[in-house]
Structure formats: C-alpha cells, structure tokens
Amino acid sequence: MVELTAAQLMLHQMVQEFSANEVRPHDMAIDRERSFGSDLYRKLVDTGFLGLMLPEQYGGAGFDAVATAQTIYDLAVGNASVAVTLEGHYKTLDQLLKYGQPSLLDRYLPSATQRIFAFSMTEPSGGSDHSTLGSTAVRQGDHWVLNGNKIMITNGGLAEVYCVLVKTAPTEFSVFLVDQDMPGFKFGKQENFLGLTGTPIGEIFMENVVVPADHLLGKVGQGHEIGDNAHADARVLMGAVAAGIIEHELELAVDYAHQRKSGGQRLTDLQAIQRKIADIALAKETTALLYEEAARHKAKGQPYAEIAAMAKTHGSRQAVRAGDDTLQIYAGYGYSLDYPIEHLIRDARALEIAEGTVEKMRAEITQLEVAQRI
Amino acid sequence: MTKIPEVWIFAEHQQNQIEPTVLQLISKAQAIAPTFKVVAVLLEAPDQQLEQTLAAYGPDQILAVKQSQLEQVADVEQAMILQQLVQARQPNSFLFGATALGRSLAPRLQAKLQTGLTADCLDLYFEDELLVQVKPSYGDNIMCEITCPERRPQMATVRPNTFAAVPVEADQVCQEIEVLTDLTWPKVAHFDILNEQVIPTPPASLAQADRIVALGRGAADPASVATARQLTAALNAQLGVTRPLTDDPQFAVSNQIGQSGQTVAPELLFCCGISGAVQFLTGITQAQTVVAINSDAQAAIFGVADYGFVGDAKAFMTALNHALLAKNA
Amino acid sequence: MKIVVCLKQVPETNQVKLDPVTHNLIRQGLAGRINPFDRHAVQAALDLKAQVGGEVIVLSMGPNDNEYCLREGLAMGADRAILLSARAFAGSDTLATGYTLSQAIRKIGAVDLAFFGRQAVDADTGQVGPIVAEFLGWPQLTLASQLTWTDQGLQGVRRLGALAQTLAVPLPAVVTATRELNDPGYLQPRQIKAGFQQPILTWNEVDLEADPARLGVAGSPTVVRKILAPQTKTVPTQYLNPDPQAAVAELLTALQAKNLL
Numbered sequence: 001m002v003e004l005t006a007a008q009l010m011l012h013q014m015v016q017e018f019s020a021n022e023v024r025p026h027d028m029a030i031d032r033e034r035s036f037g038s039d040l041y042r043k044l045v046d047t048g049f050l051g052l053m054l055p056e057q058y059g060g061a062g063f064d065a066v067a068t069a070q071t072i073y074d075l076a077v078g079n080a081s082v083a084v085t086l087e088g089h090y091k092t093l094d095q096l097l098k099y100g101q102p103s104l105l106d107r108y109l110p111s112a113t114q115r116i117f118a119f120s121m122t123e124p125s126g127g128s129d130h131s132t133l134g135s136t137a138v139r140q141g142d143h144w145v146l147n148g149n150k151i152m153i154t155n156g157g158l159a160e161v162y163c164v165l166v167k168t169a170p171t172e173f174s175v176f177l178v179d180q181d182m183p184g185f186k187f188g189k190q191e192n193f194l195g196l197t198g199t200p201i202g203e204i205f206m207e208n209v210v211v212p213a214d215h216l217l218g219k220v221g222q223g224h225e226i227g228d229n230a231h232a233d234a235r236v237l238m239g240a241v242a243a244g245i246i247e248h249e250l251e252l253a254v255d256y257a258h259q260r261k262s263g264g265q266r267l268t269d270l271q272a273i274q275r276k277i278a279d280i281a282l283a284k285e286t287t288a289l290l291y292e293e294a295a296r297h298k299a300k301g302q303p304y305a306e307i308a309a310m311a312k313t314h315g316s317r318q319a320v321r322a323g324d325d326t327l328q329i330y331a332g333y334g335y336s337l338d339y340p341i342e343h344l345i346r347d348a349r350a351l352e353i354a355e356g357t358v359e360k361m362r363a364e365i366t367q368l369e370v371a372q373r374i
Numbered sequence: 375m376t377k378i379p380e381v382w383i384f385a386e387h388q389q390n391q392i393e394p395t396v397l398q399l400i401s402k403a404q405a406i407a408p409t410f411k412v413v414a415v416l417l418e419a420p421d422q423q424l425e426q427t428l429a430a431y432g433p434d435q436i437l438a439v440k441q442s443q444l445e446q447v448a449d450v451e452q453a454m455i456l457q458q459l460v461q462a463r464q465p466n467s468f469l470f471g472a473t474a475l476g477r478s479l480a481p482r483l484q485a486k487l488q489t490g491l492t493a494d495c496l497d498l499y500f501e502d503e504l505l506v507q508v509k510p511s512y513g514d515n516i517m518c519e520i521t522c523p524e525r526r527p528q529m530a531t532v533r534p535n536t537f538a539a540v541p542v543e544a545d546q547v548c549q550e551i552e553v554l555t556d557l558t559w560p561k562v563a564h565f566d567i568l569n570e571q572v573i574p575t576p577p578a579s580l581a582q583a584d585r586i587v588a589l590g591r592g593a594a595d596p597a598s599v600a601t602a603r604q605l606t607a608a609l610n611a612q613l614g615v616t617r618p619l620t621d622d623p624q625f626a627v628s629n630q631i632g633q634s635g636q637t638v639a640p641e642l643l644f645c646c647g648i649s650g651a652v653q654f655l656t657g658i659t660q661a662q663t664v665v666a667i668n669s670d671a672q673a674a675i676f677g678v679a680d681y682g683f684v685g686d687a688k689a690f691m692t693a694l695n696h697a698l699l700a701k702n703a
Numbered sequence: 704m705k706i707v708v709c710l711k712q713v714p715e716t717n718q719v720k721l722d723p724v725t726h727n728l729i730r731q732g733l734a735g736r737i738n739p740f741d742r743h744a745v746q747a748a749l750d751l752k753a754q755v756g757g758e759v760i761v762l763s764m765g766p767n768d769n770e771y772c773l774r775e776g777l778a779m780g781a782d783r784a785i786l787l788s789a790r791a792f793a794g795s796d797t798l799a800t801g802y803t804l805s806q807a808i809r810k811i812g813a814v815d816l817a818f819f820g821r822q823a824v825d826a827d828t829g830q831v832g833p834i835v836a837e838f839l840g841w842p843q844l845t846l847a848s849q850l851t852w853t854d855q856g857l858q859g860v861r862r863l864g865a866l867a868q869t870l871a872v873p874l875p876a877v878v879t880a881t882r883e884l885n886d887p888g889y890l891q892p893r894q895i896k897a898g899f900q901q902p903i904l905t906w907n908e909v910d911l912e913a914d915p916a917r918l919g920v921a922g923s924p925t926v927v928r929k930i931l932a933p934q935t936k937t938v939p940t941q942y943l944n945p946d947p948q949a950a951v952a953e954l955l956t957a958l959q960a961k962n963l964l
Contacts, residue, residue, distance in 0.1 A: 061892035481830035485837035490924035493828035693947035
C-alpha cells in the first residue's frame with residue numbers, strides 16, 4: 001500500500017470502518033434496489049465525505065489526491081456504486097478548483113460539502129467525440145444563454161449543480177456551471193444500466209438557461225482541455241474503484257476456497273484454483289499500484305493523464321476477469337443472484353466504458369507514447 | 375511452625391444470591407491447592423445467611439463480615455474492608471470473579487495493597503506458593519502466563535463459567551465459620567446508590583443458556599434456520615450463530631458465538647453446519663457436551679465434539695425434531 | 704468542568720499469532736489505533752462539556768507513536784493533549800501505569816472527572832481506571848452505561864449482572880465508559896486535519912515528580928513469563944450412524960444417560 005501520512009492513515013481507518021459497517025452490509029441491496037438509499041446518502045454527507053478534497057477555505061478537509069483515491073478505494077471495497085457517486089463529485093470539484101473564477105468558487109464551493117456536483121459531456125449524438133455536440137451557449141451582454149440536452153451524467157438527477165460542455169462557436173467548446181434551480185433547467189430520464197446500478201445516471205435539459213459571465217470555467221474555447229482534464233481526474237479514481245472491486249472479489253474467492261473442500265482437499269490446495277486466486281491477487285496489486293502512482297503524480301503536480309488511463313484500462317479489464325474467476329470458484333453459487341459475484345462483474349464492466357472507453361484510452365496512451373518518443 | 379498459605383475467594387453476591395463464579399472458584403482453589411487453606415470472604419448484612427451456600431462447596435473456612443452498613447455499600451468501602459482483612463491475615467492469594475463488581479473492586483484493592491493483579495484469567499495453578507495465572511490477550515488470540523513473584527497477595531480475577539462448581543459430600547461441608555461484626559473503616563468519598571432495579575436477563579442471552587443450537591454457514595438457508603428454530607423450541611434451547619451469519623439481519627452480535635461474539639458455557643451444544651474456525655472454537659471451550667453435525671468429515675468442529683454426525687444438518691435437525699416430538703407426546 | 708480522558712493506543716488488529724519457533728508475537732499491520740472503548744470515554748467527556756462547559760484534555764502514556772491516539776482524541780473534539788513519554792515508563796503493568804497517570808492528573812490540577820474506556824481491547828484488564836481512582840482517593844463509577852448531569856450533580860447507571868444500579872457520584876471521580884454509553888460516530892475528515900494541526904505537550908518522569916521505584920518495570924509487580932497459543936480441547940468423538948433417524952436415536956439414548964435431556 002502507498003505510504004500514508006498519519007492524518008491520511010487516520011482517514012483511511014475511518015473510511016475502512018465506515019465502508020465495512022455502513023456500506024458493505026447493504027452491498028447487494030444497493031444493487032437490487034438500484035439506489036443506495038437516503039439513509040446512507042445522509043451518512044456520507046454528515047460524515048463529511050463530500051468535502052473531503054475541498055480546500056479548508058471552502059469548508060472542506062483539504063485532503064490531497066492520494067488520500068482521495070485511497071478513500072474511493074476503501075468505499076469501493078464496500079460497494080462500487082457508492083464510490084462512483086463520490087468519484088463523479090470529486091472530479092467535478094477538481095475542474096472547478098482548477099478552472100473556476102474566484103467569484104464563482106466563493107458562491108458555489110461552500111455548498112459542495114452538502115450537495116453533489118456533476119460533470120456532463122455526453123449527448124444523444126455522441127460521447128467523447130465533442131465535434132458532434134449540439135448544446136450551445138450564446139453570449140448576451142453580461143450573461144450566457146445555454147440550450148441543449150445532456151445524457152448519461154454520473155449522478156444526473158441526484159446532483160444539484162452541473163458543469164456542462166457546450167459549443168460557444170461551431171468549432172469552439174467551453175464549460176459552464178449551471179444550477180438545478182435556474183429557470184429553464186429540467187431533469188430527464190434515468191438510464192437503466194446493467195451495473196453500478198446504485199449510482200444514478202441521468203439526463204438534463206437546458207432551455208434558455210441564463211448564467212452570469214463568471215459561470216464560464218477557464219476561457220472560451222478551453223472546453224476540450226477541461227474535458228480531457230476531467231477524464232484524467234476521473235480515471236485516477238476509476239482505477240481505485242476497479243482495485244476496490246477486485247479486493248472484494250479476492251476476499252470472496254479466498255474465503256470460499258479456503259472453507260470449501262472437494263475430494264477431501266481444500267479448494268485452496270488445488271492448482272487450478274490457486275492459479276485463479278493468485279491471478280486475482282496479482283490483478284488487485286497491479287491495479288492498486290497504477291492508481292496509487294497516478295494519484296501520487298497528481299498530488300506532486302506531475303503529469304498523470306497517461307498513467308490514470310492505464311489504471312482504468314488495466315483495472316477495469318482485471319476487475320471483470322477477476323469477477324469471472326471468482327464466479328468459477330463458487331461454481332453454481334457464483335452464478336446465483338443470491339450471491340454478490342454477478343453484480344461485481346456487472347459493476348466492473350461499466351468501468352470499461354465510463355469516463356472514456358478502453359478503446360479511446362488505448363488511443364490516448366498510444367498518442368502520448370508516440371509524442372514522447374518521436 | 376510456618377503458617378499454612380491461604381487462598382482467599384471474594385464471595386460476591388447480588389440479590390441475596392452468591393455469584394456462581396464464587397462457587398466455581400472455591401472448587402478450583404481446592405483442586406489446585408489441596409494443601410492450602412481455602413477461605414471464602416463474605417461481606418453481608420446481619421440478616422443474610424449466604425455462608426450456608428458457600429459451606430456446601432467445602433471451603434476450609436468462611437470469613438464473614440456481618441454488619442448493618444453492608445446492606446448498601448460502595449465498591450470503595452468494600453475495598454477498604456478487604457484491605458484491613460488482608461493486612462491482618464496476609465493471605466497468599468486473593469481471587470475474584472471477573473464480574474462487573476469483581477473488576478471494579480479488585481484493582482481498587484490491588485492499588486491499596488501495591489501488589490499485582492491479573493485480569494480475566496482462564497486458568498490458574500500453583501508452583502509451590504507461586505500462583506501462575508493464564509489470561510487471554512488480543513481478543514483471546516493468545517494466552518499469557520503471568521506471575522507476581524515478589525508481592526503478596528497474588529491477585530486475579532477469573533472469567534465466569536471457566537471452572538465447574540462441585541458441591542462437596544456432606545462430611546466435607548465447611549464447619550469453620552468466623553464472623554466479624556465490629557469492623558470500622560474511615561469515611562471516604564464514594565457513590566450513593568439511588569436506585570436498584572432488576573432487569574431480567576433477556577431470553578436471547580446466550581452466555582447463560584444451558585442448551586444452545588448453533589448454526590454455521592452449512593445451515594444458513596432459510597429452511598435450515600426454520601428447522602433450527604423448531605429444535606430450539608423443542609429443546610428449550612437458545613439459537614446461536616457463527617460470525618458470517620450475522621450479515622443476515624435476523625441475527626445480531628448478541629446471537630453470535632465466538633471470539634467477536636459471546637462466550638458460552640452450555641451443558642449441551644449442537645453445532646450445525648459449523649466448520650469450527652478457531653474464532654468460533656474459543657467461544658465454546660466451556661461447553662460441556664458438544665454435538666457436531668457437518669457434511670464435511672474433515673471439519674475442525676469434530677475435533678472438539680463429543681458426538682459427531684457426518685451428513686446434512688437440516689436432515690439431522692428434522693429427524694431430531696420428530697424424535698423429540700414423539701418422545702414428548 | 705475540567706475533564707481528563709485517558710487513552711490507550713492499541714494495535715490495529717487483534718489478529719495476532721505466535722511464531723511457532725520463536726514464540727514471539729506476529730502482528731499483522733503495524734498501524735496503531737485508539738482503543739475503541741476510549742472513543743466512548745472521549746464522547747462522554749465531550750457530551751458533558753457541551754452541557755456544563757469546561758475543557759476536555761486527552762492523556763496517554765507510551766512511546767512517541769502514541770501521539771496518534773491523542774490526535775484522534777483531538778479530532779473528536781478534545782481541547783488539548785498531553786503525552787507521557789519517557790524511557791522510565793517502559794514495561795509498566797497496570798499498577799505502574801495507574802500510578803503514572805494519577806501523577807499526571809495531579810499535575811494537570813483541579814481536574815473534576817477522569818474518564819477511561821471500560822478496558823483496552825488488547826490486554827483486556829479494565830484495571831487502570833480503578834487504580835487511578837484509588838491513587839487519587841476519588842470515587843469510581845465503572846462500566847457506566849448511562850451518564851447524566853443533574854442539579855444534584857453526576858448520576859450514572861451501571862449493570863451488575865441483572866441488577867441496574869443508578870448511582871450519584873460526587874466529584875472529582877473516575878468513570879469508565881461502556882459501548883452503551885453513547886455513539887461516537889465517525890471522525891469528520893475536516894476534524895482529522897484539524898487534529899493534526901494542534902500542539903501536543905509531552906511530560907516525562909521529572910515533570911511528573913514521580914517516585915522512580917513506582918515507575919516502569921521497577922514499579923510493576925507482575926511478570927509475563929510465557930506467551931502461548933490458545934488451546935482447544937481434544938476429546939475422542941463418538942461418531943453416530945450415518946442415517947439421520949438412527950443417529951438421532953443413538954444420540955438421545957446417550958444424552959439421557961448423561962442426564963442432559
């Protein structure tokens with residue numbers, strides 16, 4: 001495990017305890033009910049999870065990227081949906097902290113300890129390819145007027161504040177902050193996804209939503225960069241979610257293989273099972289090393305986009321594969337809806353798509369490798 | 375002639391009943407120190423006759439302080455009385471039950487006497503006049519042997535239900551009862567008892583149960599749980615579970631047996647579908663008769679079982695239910 | 704009201720095993736944590752302070768690493784922290800620990816209440832609270848499951864088996880806290896950060912004006928002479944007929960013979 005400072009260790013111990021006592025006992029119910037419920041949400045807010053990485057000046061705890069990623073991991077060991085809801089919030093705050101104007105931050109960030117912020121790019125016409133975007137912002141005096149439709153937003157419907165990527169000119173993209181209370185802002189439908197079912201994934205509509213000029217993040221035309229940056233921040237944490245899912249799978253696999261016997265031998269004494277368990281353990285460590293390294297780079301102010309993409313690419317595939325191995329160790333029980341393994345595989349599968357598909361990430365990793373070497 | 379070493383046992387009582395651990399300690403002390411003088415030390419009100427209960431377990435002597443001030447007395451005052459007795463008579467050892475009162479009183483007395491005290495012992499034995507005290511640490515994961523080589527008395531609190539209380543034959547009943555009625559002790563700050571209320575032990579209390587049906591992962595399905603509930607009703611037993619079953623909302627830690635749950639001491643324990651992890655076994659070491667039912671003949675639970683059935687737990691419980699019904703009919 | 708809460712730092716896990724060769728303890732994970740019962744003691748002190756005002760001081764004895772449990776006390780909301788750390792304190796049993804803590808409470812001065820957890824989860828003694836009470840000459844309320852501040856002063860409830868006693872406790876006093884006393888909840892991340900920004904005062908044996916003969920190994924009457932793995936009983940198992948009906952009949956006969964049914 002990554003070396004933690006004493007304060008980070010205390011946070012880690014608290015989150016582990018929270019995850020074991022408040023999250024894990026509801027793991028299967030969260031998946032089945034497609035929500036982690038208002039009680040657990042209230043506990044997350046009241047314990048101060050929303051302000052974890054928000055600077056002290058805004059009422060947050062000001063923990064760095066290493067502690068934040070560790071927290072996401074610890075929660076994901078309990079339930080991945082809970083971790084992904086916080087991931088969506090943290091990545092949005094990261095963009096506001098990096099690109100937001102001070103007047104906007106002073107007005108909005110103190111409330112980020114109490115309500116969820118979301119970041120939205122995807123539209124019905126396309127996802128990571130921004131050129132197809134139909135949403136627009138038009139300048140009118142001191143204000144901007146936004147129109148459009150955003151879908152598949154992590155925490156869409158739960159979040160109260162949204163950062164949206166829109167066109168400010170035919171080939172110019174910018175990011176604005178909109179608030180659910182603004183006239184013209186409406187929620188759309190919820191997605192009916194296969195996994196991570198506890199995390200709301202929703203849609204918003206903007207019809208002539210008028211925002212003050214300081215709601216523009218960064219500069220006009222900086223939208224691509226902010227979107228890429230949001231992806232990088234999200235992927236550090238998605239790597240942590242993957243590692244958390246694999247840890248959960250490893251725990252289930254070892255627990256069962258240790259007590260179950262076949263032909264008088266413990267399953268852990270059988271080579272075929274040993275190979276699976278060793279591979280799951282290896283997958284967990286490699287994924288953890290990647291996300292921790294990405295978080296460490298980010299905390300030190302070093303480039304982290306490529307290693308973050310690696311953490312998510314590697315971790316998401318490993319989490320699916322480790323889930324498959326765990327299912328096979330449990331055999332019939334693994335295939336049962338009464339056991340948690342099937343939902344871990346469905347949860348893991350989402351990580352190969354969300355925050356950039358593995359195909360897109362491989363393209364990005366290749367581009368960065370080429371750029372460094374040629 | 376050198377004085378015969380004395381082992382003292384504090385005869386705690388509540389509601390005019392001797393705490394069962396006291397009787398267990400009297401029997402244990404006789405077994406481990408046959409040549410010593412075993413003395414039960416009783417502080418009671420003048421109208422109480424608790425020495426009768428003690429005598430039946432055959433201590434060599436009962437030292438009873440009978441005074442009206444003892445109707446209601448604070449721990450601190452009891453510690454002062456015991457200090458006077460110890461300083462006057464110099465016992466070799468002084469044992470207490472590791473009960474709420476014993477664990478409050480014994481360290482207070484220890485500090486007055488500036489001697490050693492070992493908490494929550496699971497075993498005791500003598501090497502000549504040295505008392506070896508075996509106590510668990512780290513949640514029963516390890517055992518420590520502790521001694522107090524220099525100072526006397528050697529003091530220990532002992533976990534309830536660790537030893538068996540054995541009444542003695544009629545000719546061995548204690549005849550030597552010394553009654554003190556005129557002790558005085560200084561007035562010190564102490565708590566006042568405003569109110570005492572007997573709260574009946576909840577029926578689900580495993581720790582006191584004489585019969586327990588315990589379920590593990592091999593008998594965790596709803597049908598097995600339902601069969602087990604019928605069995606507990608037929609046997610007038612309590613239902614216990616292993617740790618993994620506490621994930622099920624119908625079971626709480628108060629139902630859990632083992633290291634992180636309850637330590638039990640039933641006369642009869644059925645372990646159904648329990649493999650026998652060490653964490654569980656440490657909680658049942660005081661069970662007198664263990665019946666293990668498990669489909670895995672290699673399960674560790676059979677290592678501690680008096681009776682073993684290799685096969686399906688639910689089928690066995692169902693058969694037992696039928697047999698008990700037929701027997702009672 | 705001036706309230707001291709004594710904290711013990713314990714290993715993060717009780718999952719210790721014995722090395723079969725060296726008989727040394729194998730501890731998994733090196734991190735420490737606050738003794739879980741002590742959290743309830745801190746919470747009780749904070750609740751009382753919220754009602755009557757005053758100051759909550761957390762106190763611990765041990766090596767410098769024990770700062771960590773004091774930081775947790777500060778994160779929960781304690782006002783200040785004192786660490787008793789010196790080579791002379793090493794090897795203390797409960798008697799020497801109780802003496803050392805009582806000297807520190809004297810030095811703090813004008814203390815109204817000293818809280819402890821009911822026992823530490825590693826050594827499980829629960830002795831240090833009553834020992835400190837004795838050395839200070841204070842009354843004690845052990846295993847408090849309820850605590851209220853009334854016009855008449857401090858009142859608490861403790862359980863002696865089936866008996867629940869409501870007790871009036873004159874101050875100054877020692878109280879040991881059970882889990883039933885309160886729910887300390889989870890540390891707030893922001894409070895964790897704040898707890899690490901406060902200074903911690905360190906005192907040694909000279910600061911405490913302590914009698915060297917009563918400290919550490921010299922002041923400890925007990926000796927741990929051996930560490931053992933827990934024993935489980937081994938009895939010859941009488942295996943029953945593999946047919947459930949026959950097995951049950953066999954078992955009932957055997958149990959009736961032993962007067963168990």
